[in-house]
Amino acid sequence: MKQLLFGDLTFDEMSDKVVKMGQAKFRAAQIYEWIYQKRVNQIDLMTNLPKVFQQQLTEEFIFPGVKQVMKQVSKDKTIKWLLSMQDDANIETVLMPSNYGNTVCVSTQVGCKMGCSFCASTIGGIERNLSSGEMVEQVLHVQRFLDFQKERVSNVVIMGSGEPLDNYNDTIKFIQVINHDKGLNIGQRHITLSTCGVVPRIYDLIKDAPQVTLSVSLHAPNDELRSEIMPINKKHRLVDVIQACRDFVDMTRRRITFEYALIEGKNDLPKHARELAELLNHLMCHVNLIPVNEVAERDNKRTNDNGVEKFKQILEKGGISVTVRKERGADIAAACGQLRAQATKQ
Ligand SMILES: C[S@@+](CC[C@H](N)C(=O)[O-])C[C@H]1O[C@@H](n2cnc3c(N)ncnc32)[C@H](O)[C@@H]1O
Numbered sequence: 001m002k003q004l005l006f007g008d009l010t011f012d013e014m015s016d017k018v019v020k021m022g023q024a025k026f027r028a029a030q031i032y033e034w035i036y037q038k039r040v041n042q043i044d045l046m047t048n049l050p051k052v053f054q055q056q057l058t059e060e061f062i063f064p065g066v067k068q069v070m071k072q073v074s075k076d077k078t079i080k081w082l083l084s085m086q087d088d089a090n091i092e093t094v095l096m097p098s099n100y101g102n103t104v105c106v107s108t109q110v111g112c113k114m115g116c117s118f119c120a121s122t123i124g125g126i127e128r129n130l131s132s133g134e135m136v137e138q139v140l141h142v143q144r145f146l147d148f149q150k151e152r153v154s155n156v157v158i159m160g161s162g163e164p165l166d167n168y169n170d171t172i173k174f175i176q177v178i179n180h181d182k183g184l185n186i187g188q189r190h191i192t193l194s195t196c197g198v199v200p201r202i203y204d205l206i207k208d209a210p211q212v213t214l215s216v217s218l219h220a221p222n223d224e225l226r227s228e229i230m231p232i233n234k235k236h237r238l239v240d241v242i243q244a245c246r247d248f249v250d251m252t253r254r255r256i257t258f259e260y261a262l263i264e265g266k267n268d269l270p271k272h273a274r275e276l277a278e279l280l281n282h283l284m285c286h287v288n289l290i291p292v293n294e295v296a297e298r299d300n301k302r303t304n305d306n307g308v309e310k311f312k313q314i315l316e317k318g319g320i321s322v323t324v325r326k327e328r329g330a331d332i333a334a335a336c337g338q339l340r341a342q343a344t345k346q
C-alpha cells in the first residue's frame with residue numbers, strides 16, 4: 001500500500017478516509033488541528049486519538065513528509081531550504097520575511113520541462129510532479145521554523161521550481177488544504193500562482209481558485225522574441241495568453257501581475273517597453289520588472305540600473321503600473337532552481 005502524506009487529502013477526503021478506517025468523522029478535524037494548528041511532528045503526539053488509530057495512521061501516512069538537506073540564510077533574512085522527499089528527490093523552498101509578513105515560495109515540480117532560456121529550474125528537465133502533500137509539507141516546514149519566533153506564514157507564492165499549471169490537480173488541492181479554515185487558513189487572496197502561460201488551465205483556475213492572485217511570466221512583448229526565450233509560447237501564443245488574462249480579470253475582478261525579467265540586449269530595449277505598454281493597454285494589471293538573475297549555465301546578463309529605470313519610465317508613460325522587484329537572497333543561490341542545481345552537481 002502506497003503511504004500518503006497528510007496534505008495529500010483535502011478536509012473532505014480526510015473525513016472519508018477516517019470513516020473508512022473505522023473511526024467517527026470528527027477525527028478528521030482532530031487530525032487537522034494537530035497538524036496545522038498545534039503543529040506536532042509525530043503521530044503519537046496526537047494524544048486525543050485512540051492508540052490503535054494512531055498505529056493505523058502510522059502505517060498509512062508518512063509524517064513529516066520532508067527532510068531538511070541544506071539551509072542557506074541571506075544577509076537580507078531570506079532563507080532557502082533544500083528539502084528531500086521520500087524518494088530522495090530534492091526541491092527548494094524559500095522564506096522571504098518582510099514588513100508585510102512572511103512569504104513562502106513553494107515548488108510544484110522536481111525540475112521543469114518548459115525550457116525557459118534564463119531559468120535554472122529547467123536545466124535537467126523534469127523528474128516528476130510534486131504531490132499536494134509535498135507542497136503542503138514545504139509550508140509546514142517553514143511554519144515550524146517560524147513557530148520558534150511566534151510568527152506565521154502570511155503569504156504563499158507558487159513561484160518555486162516547476163510549472164504549477166502543468167501539475168494542475170495537485171496544485172489546486174494544495175491551495176484547498178492551506179486555505180481551509182481548519183488547515184493553515186491562508187486566504188486565497190494571500191496566495192499567488194505564477195505561470196508561464198498555459199492558457200486552458202488559466203480558464204480552469206477561474207473556476208477552481210478565482211481569488212488567488214495570478215502572475216504571468218511574460219518576459220517579451222511579441223511572439224518572435226517570446227518563443228525564443230520561452231518555448232511554451234510556440235504552443236500558447238501571446239494573443240491567447242493576453243486574452244486569457246483579460247478574461248481572468250473580467251471574471252474575477254482581480255488585478256493580474258506580469259513578471260518581466262530584463263535581459264541585457266535581449267528584451268530590455270525602449271522599443272520592447274513601448275510594445276509591452278501597448279500590449280497591456282486597458283488591462284487591470286501590474287508589471288514586476290526583475291533584472292534577470294544571472295545563472296552560470298545560462299548566458300544572460302542583467303540589465304543595468306539605468307536601463308531598468310528607462311524601461312520603467314516608458315511603461316509608466318504608457319499608463320502601466322510598475323515595480324522594480326527587489327532582489328532577494330542575492331548572496332545565496334537566489335534564482336529558482338540554483339541551489340538544487342548546485343546540490344545535484346556535488
Ligand atoms: C521559477 S518560475 C515558477 C513558476 C512558473 N513556472 C512561471 O514560469 O511563472 C517563477 C518566476 O521566476 C522567474 N525566473 C526564473 N528564472 C529567473 C531568473 N534567472 N531571473 C529572474 N527571474 C527568473 C520566472 O520567469 C517566473 O516569473
Ligand code: SF4
Pocket residue numbers: 112113114115116119120121122160161162163196217
Ligand atoms: S520560468 Fe517557470 S516555466 Fe519557465 S522553466 Fe522556469 S519554472 Fe519552468
